[in-house]
Amino acid sequence: MAETVVAKDETRLRLDLGYDGSGFSGWARQPGRRTVQETVEIALGRLLRLDSPAALTVAGRTDAGVHARGQVAHVDVPAANWAAVAATAMRGLAGLLPPDVRVHTVAPAPPGFDARFSALWRRYTYRICDDPAAADPLRRADTLWHRRALDIGPMNQAAQACLGEHDFCAYCRRREGASTVRRLIRLDWARRDGVVVAGVVADAFCHNMVRALVGALLAVGDGRRPVSWPGEVLAAGVRDPAVHVAPPHGLCLEEVGYPADAELARRAEATRRRREAPAGPGRG
């Protein structure tokens, strides 16, 4: 519970941000690697003239190469430091951040807000171009080029079997002691101008979960596997080496959903109770 309580002389800020994941070793800090977390924390530290580095908590800990348009994070900072820069914070951050990260908004969060634990759902997209006549070099950083034509009818049919609350351990990289039960709310494919886009929503995702699901559905879409296969893999409950995890660069975190302000603290409590012990589920 400690994290939801903000110290009296501190302000909890909510940040909405986007990044091109190509040049980052993912969100989470790692020694000796360029990460989004460290890049933003350094910029915040400079903006706010902090003595110790800002420590961000994030809604979706994206992997290396995964992008975001609607990432959400929070950070607790001394109230006085925030007050001193609040009016110019957006412009300040734009000048302090490299062009592959943009902070879209930064403002005091409503009481009870926790970027990770208050979230109700995360929405990702996965972009695939299967038509050489539509391959757009300007979108190659966030679009997978697939050599075989995809039929989204069977892909949508197969996705149905994965919706709802399941143990997604067949589609996750396991972490000792962490639950892999998640509720998949939406997984569907649409085609626009030669590009096939998946919309994927879940309460939260395990590590590699979207990319493994996309990999299984790709095999259905280009005819290598029957429509029933992704559901069978899910039901079997063990990682199937035939499921190829799709590359990271087609994946983008688009949006994180939160309840109304009055529900933020209650939601954070409930999520923490359900998922935290003995080890967090990791990916948010």
Added chain:
Amino acid sequence: MAETVVAKDETRLRLDLGYDGSGFSGWARQPGRRTVQETVEIALGRLLRLDSPAALTVAGRTDAGVHARGQVAHVDVPAANWAAVAATAMRGLAGLLPPDVRVHTVAPAPPGFDARFSALWRRYTYRICDDPAAADPLRRADTLWHRRALDIGPMNQAAQACLGEHDFCAYCRRREGASTVRRLIRLDWARRDGVVVAGVVADAFCHNMVRALVGALLAVGDGRRPVSWPGEVLAAGVRDPAVHVAPPHGLCLEEVGYPADAELARRAEATRRRREAPAGPGRG
């Protein structure tokens, strides 16, 4: 006329292509520079096993840093060499080209087709983001980030004064002896999700013309100049140093329009008669 006549043992191919201009010194070959033309000519030479390099003629000779989604070019190649690879040409080119250029289609052109002189019009877009909350790092390669908020009402009003046939020498880099008379068919601005996009269509464009027009309209949109200014600059007929040529990376050649097949040769003839002597207008 010589260019419209294809030798008997040769096939004229039409290529439709797209590229991310970021890594190129423009379309046209230049010694010691990486250009789109040379990159595609080398790939075609390998694909078709040509003794001498393929020589491409292009619809729009884009400048350094300018992108294309709908560029069109033609090339005359030995018919036998084409016949030998026709069935696998698309896949072959995809393997031979770097990821910042894609050939969307390559096929024998209809009789009379000339990528440059048969064209009726060229359509460009220019993308500008003026809202920090909407700045998408994934689109930074093809979107100008503008610090001041833009009002597209006055921009659209000002653009009206530039439509029609005019001598655009005030908006062009002059080339000795080349006409700068062009017919501007469309120039309008629309806002979508925090991004302002210009659609610009003309029979052809002089060097720098779209970017200079965009630069003048930007000054209107953010309030630095009155609505009447871009039209006054046009009417004055001399380059105005107050017009800042907009950066290349917001600009993209989206589409080239051609007449029906039966009209291709006639159109090429007419264009050549009107524009060629004593020196070509250059930019297509």
